Amino acid sequence: MKLNNEEQAMLAGDFGPAVKWAMEHQLQVGRMFDAKDMVDVSQAHMMADPESLGEAGVAFTEKLAETDISVRIPTITDPRGVDLECYEPIGQTESMAELERRFIAACKRMGITMTNTCINYQTIMPPVFGDHVAFGDTGVVIYSNSVCGARSNFEGGPSALAAGLTGRTPRYGLHLNDNRSSTKRYQVAEEPKDLMDWGVLGATIGRMAGSYWEVPVIEGIEKIPNSDQLKHFGAAMASYGSVPLFHIVGITPECQKIEDVDGQALEATKVTKETIRDLRAPFSAVGSQVDVVVFAAPQLSIIEMSELSKLCSGRQRSSTTDVIVCTSAQVYADAVSMGYVTEIEAFGGRVLVGTCFYQQYAREIGEANGWTSLLSNSAKIVNILGGYGYQPSLASMEACIESAEKGIIVQ
Numbered sequence: 001m002k003l004n005n006e007e008q009a010m011l012a013g014d015f016g017p018a019v020k021w022a023m024e025h026q027l028q029v030g031r032m033f034d035a036k037d038m039v040d041v042s043q044a045h046m047m048a049d050p051e052s053l054g055e056a057g058v059a060f061t062e063k064l065a066e067t068d069i070s071v072r073i074p075t076i077t078d079p080r081g082v083d084l085e086c087y088e089p090i091g092q093t094e095s096m097a098e099l100e101r102r103f104i105a106a107c108k109r110m111g112i113t114m115t116n117t118c119i120n121y122q123t124i125m126p127p128v129f130g131d132h133v134a135f136g137d138t139g140v141v142i143y144s145n146s147v148c149g150a151r152s153n154f155e156g157g158p159s160a161l162a163a164g165l166t167g168r169t170p171r172y173g174l175h176l177n178d179n180r181s182s183t184k185r186y187q188v189a190e191e192p193k194d195l196m197d198w199g200v201l202g203a204t205i206g207r208m209a210g211s212y213w214e215v216p217v218i219e220g221i222e223k224i225p226n227s228d229q230l231k232h233f234g235a236a237m238a239s240y241g242s243v244p245l246f247h248i249v250g251i252t253p254e255c256q257k258i259e260d261v262d263g264q265a266l267e268a269t270k271v272t273k274e275t276i277r278d279l280r281a282p283f284s285a286v287g288s289q290v291d292v293v294v295f296a297a298p299q300l301s302i303i304e305m306s307e308l309s310k311l312c313s314g315r316q317r318s319s320t321t322d323v324i325v326c327t328s329a330q331v332y333a334d335a336v337s338m339g340y341v342t343e344i345e346a347f348g349g350r351v352l353v354g355t356c357f358y359q360q361y362a363r364e365i366g367e368a369n370g371w372t373s374l375l376s377n378s379a380k381i382v383n384i385l386g387g388y389g390y391q392p393s394l395a396s397m398e399a400c401i402e403s404a405e406k407g408i409i410v411q
Contacts, residue, residue, distance in 0.1 A: 003027075041167065046155075046157055047078040077113070077116050078118055091365040110164075132152070139298050142246065145245040149252070182266060183266070185266035186218050186268070188201065204279045232379065285373070286409050291371040293401075294381060295376065295378070296324070296378060297380045305334075313346075318405060329353050
C-alpha cells in the first residue's frame with residue numbers, strides 16, 4: 001500500500017503508540033483487500049458493546065486511552081450493552097455494568113462522543129452524498145451507502161477506532177466507484193405497507209443476494225418510502241445477506257434510472273408474494289403465549305415512539321408479557337418532552353436508552369426473566385435472536401401491542 005508522508009510518520013510512531021497501532025491495523029486490513037492507498041474519512045462510528053469486547057477488549061481500549069491520545073475526527077458509538085439507569089430490573093448484573101462504565105470512561109478519555117445509537121443518520125450527523133466515512137453497525141452502513149449516497153465498508157470495532165485515530169481508512173470495497181454498480185436485479189411484485197413489511201422485503205432480498213459483494217438494484221417501488229421504512233428495509237437486508245449497499249430505481253440517489261448503476265443488462269429476479277410468505281413462515285406462532293415484546297434493531301425514531309405511544313394509550317399489557325422498547329438518548333429526550341415515554345410506561349412498557357436488545361446480553365436477560373417466546377416488528381431482530389435461545393415471531397407494531405395486551409400472539 002502506498003502511504004503519504006503523514007501516514008508514514010504515523011506508522012513510525014511519530015504520533016504516539018496508539019496512532020502507530022491504528023496505522024498498523026489499517027495496513028493489515030488494506031493489504032487483505034488489495035487497497036492501493038488510504039482515503040480520508042470525515043467521521044467514524046464504532047461498534048463495541050462490552051458483551052462483544054469482553055474483559056480483554058475493554059482492557060485493550062483502556063491501554064490505548066492511557067496514552068492520552070484523542071481521535072482526529074468526530075467518532076461516535078453504537079448502542080451500549082447496558083442502560084446504566086436501568087440494568088438490574090431487566091436482570092443484568094453489576095459486573096456487566098462495571099465493564100460498561102470502564103469502557104465508557106476509556107472512550108471519553110480519547111475524545112469519543114458516546115452517542116450510543118444505531119440511527120445516527122436520523123439523529124446525529126447524517127453523512128452527505130459522496131462522503132467517505134468509517135461506519136461499523138451494518139444497519140448504519142447500508143443506510144448511509146444506499147439512502148445517503150455516502151461511502152463506507154462494514155468496519156469492525158477496531159477498524160472504526162483506528163479510523164477515528166488516523167482520520168482515514170483503506171480505500172477498497174465501497175469506497176471505489178467500480179464496486180457500487182449493481183450486480184443483482186430484483187423486481188418487486190407488491191409494495192410494502194408498514195415497517196414490518198419493509199423489513200420482510202429487505203430480508204427476502206438480502207437472503208436472495210446472499211453476499212457482501214453483491215449490490216441489489218430493486219424495481220417496482222413507486223411510492224417514495226420514508227426514513228423509518230428504509231431503515232427497516234436496509235437493516236434486515238444487511239442482517240440476512242450481509243449486504244452493505246442497495247439501489248432502488250427512481251428513489252435512492254445513485255439510481256434515478258437503472259442505467260445509472262449498470263443494471264439494465266442484468267436478468268431480473270421476481271420477488272413474489274410467495275417468496276415473501278416463505279420468509280415469514282418460520283416466524284409465525286399465532287395463538288401462542290408471548291413472554292416479551294421487543295421494539296428495537298434498529299432503535300426507534302421519534303416518529304416510531306409517537307406511533308407506539310398512541311397504540312399504548314389507555315391500554316395495559318398482560319401481567320404475563322413484558323414489553324421492551326430501545327431508543328437513543330437523543331430520541332428519548334424528545335419522547336419524554338412529548339409525553340410518549342409516559343404513555344408507553346403507563347401501558348407497562350420499559351424504555352431503555354442507548355441500548356439495543358440483541359447487544360445487551362440477550363441470552364442472559366432472557367434466562368433471568370424466563371423469556372423464551374419473543375415477538376417483534378423487526379425482521380432483523382427475529383433473525384438474530386433465534387441464536388440466543390428465543391423462539392421469535394414477527395408481527396406489525398399494532399399486532400405486537402395487541403399481543404402484549406392479550407398475552408398471546410395475534411396477527
